[in-house]
Amino acid sequence: MPTAIELRGLSKHFGEVRAVDELDLDIVDGEFFSMLGPSGSGKTTVLRLVGGFEQPTAGTILLGGEDVTDRPPFGRDVNTVFQDYAIFPHMSVRQNVEYGLRVKRVPRTQRRDRAEEALATVRLEGYGDRRPHQLSGGQRQRVALARALVNRPKVLLLDEPLGALDLKLRREMQIELKQIQRDVGITFVFVTHDQEEALTMSDRIAVFNQGRIEQLATPVELYEQPASAFVAGFVGTSNLLTGEVAGKLLGEDGTFVVRPEKVRMTAPEEAPAPDDRTCVARGVVREVVYLGASTHSVVELDAGTTLTVSHQNTDRSIDAALERRDRPVALVWQRDHLVALAGGAPHPATTPEEETA
Incomplete structure (x- = not known):
């Protein structure tokens, strides 16, 4: 299968700390891929490197076979959903979703149609005129997701987007996120320290430890056949x-x-x-x-x-x-x-x- 992301010899050092250490990784086009690990394991740094928010110390990043290592975030066909959502409080839900299209100067009618399509994808039909403060935490999370999907990126990066939700809502959103990913067919790269999230949603999981991948496997393989004491624990x-x-x-x-x-x-x-x-x-x-x-x-x-x-x-x-x-x-x-x-x-x-x- 074609690859959406290829990382070759990727490293990121902060002084003496090797946050990412000579990482090689292929993420298949259209899969739900999770990077799992404890705090400080390097998973978020990898996500930021792929998104263009950090520059690598060494190595290359390829998206769809094209080298984007030195490109800024807006020059890469990716979108990112952060944990805090970063929704504009003074805008309506529809205006929030349309924002990226406005920056790209997409015509108004086309913007509205694509925004409504994105809201329907995340099951928020009819919510376009509401303000963010009128929404629940789970609904705000869906608005952030719709805003990312409306640009139709090849890769969607998700940096612990469910971390601020309560347990019941988080479990509901895990199932919905996986269903949305199947519906849109976009490659999802999901960062989490929550093993249940990773096992629930992922096609494959990379377990990170001290800047390197300890094991890369399907959820069943990871749980039933851990490769090391670290992964098992x-x-x-x-x-x-x-x-x-x-x-x-x-x-x-x-x-x-x-x-x-x-x-x-x-x-x-x-x-x-x-x-x-x-x-x-x-x-x-x-x-x-x-x-x-x-x-x-x-x-x-x-x-x-x-x-x-x-x-x-x-x-x-x-x-x-x-x-x-x-x-x-x-x-x-x-x-x-x-x-x-x-x-x-x-x-x-x-x-x-x-x-x-």
Whole structure:
């Protein structure tokens, strides 16, 4: 498939800090691509470099096969939606959406038609005459999106645009954003530190760490087959088994991860015998955390580490789960649910001097 964005040897240094470090990346035309990582990992800097808001220290940026490395933002066929939306309060919704077309001197009738089309795309038909202060947070976010889409860019850059919304609205907008992207067929490049957003919307995800990509994969591959301890710890909750603990429980050296939902907790006397398919660990429940839809139990193992077990709150009584605190239990999981990991820090590392998102 043709590429919308090609980054070759891209670097950005702020003094001694390497915010982006010799990055190579291809983003396919028409995909929803997310850059995920902790604060200071380099993802926002990459977005700003693609948008032309920063100049690279080294490397090249190609859009649609054309070198735009030295072009200013207005010379690139991209638009950006920022977290704060930057909507003009003195203008109507329609005037906000039309603004970019006015700058380009598009005729008035054509401006209005394209603005109404863009508002319909983001499901804001009939809102053109309203003022921004009359809109909800989610509606203002859609106005910012419509203003970017009305220019019909080849690439739309989104810098954590859902960060200011409450949880319920954010989840609704995640689904709507993905549907809009499918409808318009534009390449979306989405920056976030929220793993749920990335997993929900993306065709592919790049996990950033200290200016480099730790893993590039589909959401399913990223969650089920993390490439490193860093990715396993940042994307979802993970149980790491390493060193002496791995030797005791698995009979193998190395570092392994098993997700909490793959682990089953049972009474010690009901645990099966470990074999070449089944792993069994014994311990004591130290904490039980009720999360509404699910419950997490933290178990201190006899082998010398702690594991988290997650189960859905369906027909199981939460009172029974709470009563397990300080009681001995056995944990059981299948060996094929273990993932062997490469090296890497298990927790996100940040540098204060680096970018903030």
